[in-house]
Amino acid sequence: MRLVFEKRNSVSKKAIILVPVVSFLVSLILTGILLIIFRTNPFVTYASMFVGAFGSWINFTETLVKAIPLMLTGIGVGLAFRLRFWNIGAEGQLVFGGVAATWVALFWSNFLPPFLVLPTAILMGIIAGALWAGIPAFLKVYLKVDETLVSLMLNYVAILTAQGLYYGAWIDPNGMGFPGTKLFPKAAWLPRFSGRAHVGLFIAILLGLVMWVVLNRTKWGFEVKMSGHNPRAARVMGVNIGKTIITAILVSGAFSGMAGAFEVTAISHRLQQGLAIGYGYTAIIVAWMAQLNPIASLFVAVLMAGLLVGGDQVQMMMGLPAAMGIVLQGMILFPMLAGSLFTDYRLKIITKSTKEEAV
């Protein structure tokens, strides 16, 4: 008996769902082994992670709080990846969006009618995220500069800019030297509906659905698909590839910028440490696990947020490093990547006499 990989004739529908699920299970097992090395019972750990993230309504609202930025950045990154544009700068785009929203909240409030403050802050966040993503897009399209490096470097620029502002120019004069701006006026607060969970959730869900429709039912979405799968043919068919990349990446950055604006207007109500905590990187895992599907990204984001919140819980309850949740996330990526082997190939078990098929 032996195993043979055969290229699949078509990507199996089953595999699209099966692969992320199996990857997740494999990562649970791998992390479980790690936990045993740490002399901790993996079942107890997982159970308390689950309870921590989903065990009660209050805990669940915390999971949602983290899911919202992951949904938005995950959708944004997924859009860029469809064009084979490796935007790993969602973190910087999120931070820059947060900075722009802060600017409006702090300095425009006196000039704007109160009902316009919040929308303007969010809009500026969106624009800032889009522009920040636009830099690598323009450089790629017009100067053929590799986008991976540029978008990554811009993360540091954005994070350091934000730090410079809340440690320096924008620091709260009454904050006793605490790094952070002063609290936003109430007009710039995004309403919460339960615990810290805010209405950004509904916006994110709505945008996930809209994005699906845009990708599958609009001319622009059609061009994104063509350009992503075969840019040469798309060009022959009259698609302006450069324009498609730039518009898509602006939209991609806009999603992350919005996430940043939500974070400052709904959660911290000021710009301070803790805005750049890796949502933009986790977004990459979200996008892959959702196979670049915006609707799937919504669900995967909740799962990933659950890992983050659950990870914090086990840290507190079991004295494990909080990094456990993050380790688990990282562990998901490997089987995911290996998993794509199964969406494209089928495993055949061949014995001398019979030739049967497996997954």
Place this chain on the structure above:
Amino acid sequence: MKDDQNGKSPIVEMIGITKQFPGVLANDNVDLELFPGEVLALLGENGAGKSTLMNILAGLYRADKGKILIKGEEAEIDSPKDAMKYGIGMVHQNFKLVPTMSVAENVVLGLDSENFVLDLQKVSSRIKEISHHYNLKVDPNSIIWQMSVGEQQRVEILKLIYRGAEVLILDEPTAVLTPQESGELNRIVKQMTGEGKSAIFITHKMDEVMEFSDWVRVLQKGKLVSVVKTEDTSPKELSRMMVGRDVLFRVEKKKATPGEVILELENVKAMNDKGLEALKGISFSLRRGEILGIAGVAGNGQRELTEVITGLHKVTEGRIIIDGKDMTNKSPLDLIKSGVSHIPSDRVAMGIVGDMSVANNLAMKEYRKAPLTQHGILNPGRILEMAKKMISSFMISTPAPYTSVKFLSGGNIQKTILAREIGACSTLLIAAYPARGLDVGATESVRKEMIAERDGGKGVLLVSEDLDELMSVSDRIAVMNEGRIMGIVDSAEADIESLGLMMAGVPMEEGK
């Protein structure tokens, strides 16, 4: 059936091969026998299952049912490596050479019998031996991307001989070759069979079947429908076996009634991708209701010519005027909007998006306009409806409109492109090798289709290497050589000899 009349026993036997793909039974209980020292031609319409059957023999696919006997013994072939162990090697339609590597490096690539440290010197001298023996004219140190398609194909063959192939499978080897190169290939194969090796080759060209092969097997919709000795049959009979009806090899057409000028080139110059001058001052005009053929050996500027007209390639000097408007260096979209259609020479790389459905690929020109799009919103129902119509009128064989186009057979991919481009054409059709890879029936209908476009008042530019095709389909023929037009002749007055002279670079006046 076991034995040939000479008492030889088959080197390869395939018995009851069945292969199911989602929605299609590609091979249905197919038998095949190949005798040493002989050439078997495999015929069939597009999508009949020829490539699938050969991919099974070469270890790329596994059959669902059936067995393979090599020299009478049952063989387990699960990979191309296994196949090579049994002496079976295949040259695929899209070559699998690494463009940036040399011939010698490509030949040893993936070979594990070599020592860990490569002795390229030894490899080179072995390659020289083989190429000398078969008179292949291959330099082991040449880099692949600098070689013509014909040369690359010789490298593929050499690679198989180097690895000890006894059975050569050639999938539509001559589709991309010039007539001279095809003749050369024929000679090489003859020499190999003379030494007791054997070959299976797939083709859609009947004269090649008659010339190359000893036996013919015809597939129809996955089933083996006939086995004949080549000497006992004729092209006419073979095409009837394939298509089930008589096929016209020369299409009927009325005399052209040219209208106003639709395309005019004035001293057009352009560089190729390597920065060398590929078009050195091309001028001609094409009228509505006329087919202008472009003859010439591939690589003499035909690709650049079609690409400057469709906006894919920059013109460095000169003007292109379409329908009275200056369209020099306009974008591909501008040209599409002015009704120019393009059947590109490299169909998989430029003509389709393999991961998208057949229906979407058929819509890739019309999706911008109503009724497929309204206010930027696509209407999938209308796309499907249009696709279904095109699929039936062009007889594209696909399991479903939403199947990914990359799963179609070579000829059906080409039909998909044709259906889309002809459907979207309103002024000018630029067709590069439109019949490449099509079966006889489909070739006939493509030719008719181009004549119909002409009669519908459009201008057609037909780039081809097939002089018969050019003489029967086009009204005038321009011959290209090294980026220049050597002369333009009326196809009614053209003869192969003078065209051949011009193709070789002798301008028309001198040739006469």
